Amino acid sequence: MTKSDRQRPGYNTQDSYTDQPEKIAGQKTRKAVEQARKAAKEAQRSAREAKEAAGQAKAAVEHVKVDRYLQDIANAFSNQDYDGAVHKATEALSAEPQNMVLPFVYSQALFARQQYSKAAGVLRKVMAKVDVEQQGVFYSLGFYPDKTVLNRQIEILTEAVSADSDNASLQLVLGYQLLGVGKYDQALEALKVARKDYVNKEAAEVLMQVLEKARQQSDQ
Numbered sequence: 001m002t003k004s005d006r007q008r009p010g011y012n013t014q015d016s017y018t019d020q021p022e023k024i025a026g027q028k029t030r031k032a033v034e035q036a037r038k039a040a041k042e043a044q045r046s047a048r049e050a051k052e053a054a055g056q057a058k059a060a061v062e063h064v065k066v067d068r069y070l071q072d073i074a075n076a077f078s079n080q081d082y083d084g085a086v087h088k089a090t091e092a093l094s095a096e097p098q099n100m101v102l103p104f105v106y107s108q109a110l111f112a113r114q115q116y117s118k119a120a121g122v123l124r125k126v127m128a129k130v131d132v133e134q135q136g137v138f139y140s141l142g143f144y145p146d147k148t149v150l151n152r153q154i155e156i157l158t159e160a161v162s163a164d165s166d167n168a169s170l171q172l173v174l175g176y177q178l179l180g181v182g183k184y185d186q187a188l189e190a191l192k193v194a195r196k197d198y199v200n201k202e203a204a205e206v207l208m209q210v211l212e213k214a215r216q217q218s219d220q
Contacts, residue, residue: 066096073105077112077143085109085143100130101138108140111173112153116160120169120200123176127203137210139180154178161190168197172204179207184215 069092076085089106096102103126110119130137144150154177161170172194178187188211194204 066092066099066102069095069102070105073109074143077109077140078145080149082109082113086113086115100126100135104138105140105143107173107176108143111157111177114156116157116173117169120172123172124200124203127206132206132210137179137207141180150181154181165193168194168200168204172200172207175204175207179211179214182214182218184211184218187211 069088072088073085073092076082076088086106086109089102089109093099093102093106103122107119107122107126110116110122141147141150154174157170157174157177161167161174164170171190175187175190175194178184178190188208191204191208191211194200195208
């Protein structure tokens with residue numbers, strides 16, 4: 001390159017051939033950085049998707065396990081094997097302690113076994129944990145192929161309540177059972193009695209809220 005070329009108008013001495021390798025290297029570096037950032041974002045997204053997929057797979061497995069337990073419990077109810085139903089429900093709860101359906105099922109099995117105090121205790125615990133707006137309240141009506149069996153069990157509990165009307169735990173279980181079969185007026189009376197006892201107060205009040213909502217829906 002001649003001296004006259006460098007002095008030619010419009011010629012930029014900073015763009016000389018000696019500067020070109022540095023510019024090219026800088027461009028390559030920026031490109032490499034951009035590619036690295038893009039790869040990092042892709043890796044993060046892939047990791048997040050993998051984690052979500054793993055979570056979904058785990059939830060699916062747990063759902064299948066719970067379904068199997070529920071089927072075993074349903075079979076026990078069908079055979080009126082309430083000892084077996086209590087045993088299976090206990091086993092299910094030990095395996096899936098975070099499941100919010102199983103405690104209701106366990107309470108129902110205890111009720112069917114006429115272990116009312118234990119049934120009330122399970123109800124109190126689950127009603128303190130469950131979000132009734134999001135998760136609702138579970139009733140085990142489907143475990144009774146013959147509804148006359150359930151009705152007879154409720155009658156037996158009603159007789160026990162008549163003999164011990166101040167027993168708030170009995171009233172709590174009775175209120176829950178009557179609520180499940182849609183006898184709202186009778187359920188409300190039982191729950192009002194249960195609410196007077198500080199041990200059962202919280203569970204009774206939550207069930208009364210559920211009852212009021214169910215009644216409003218039935219009136220629509």
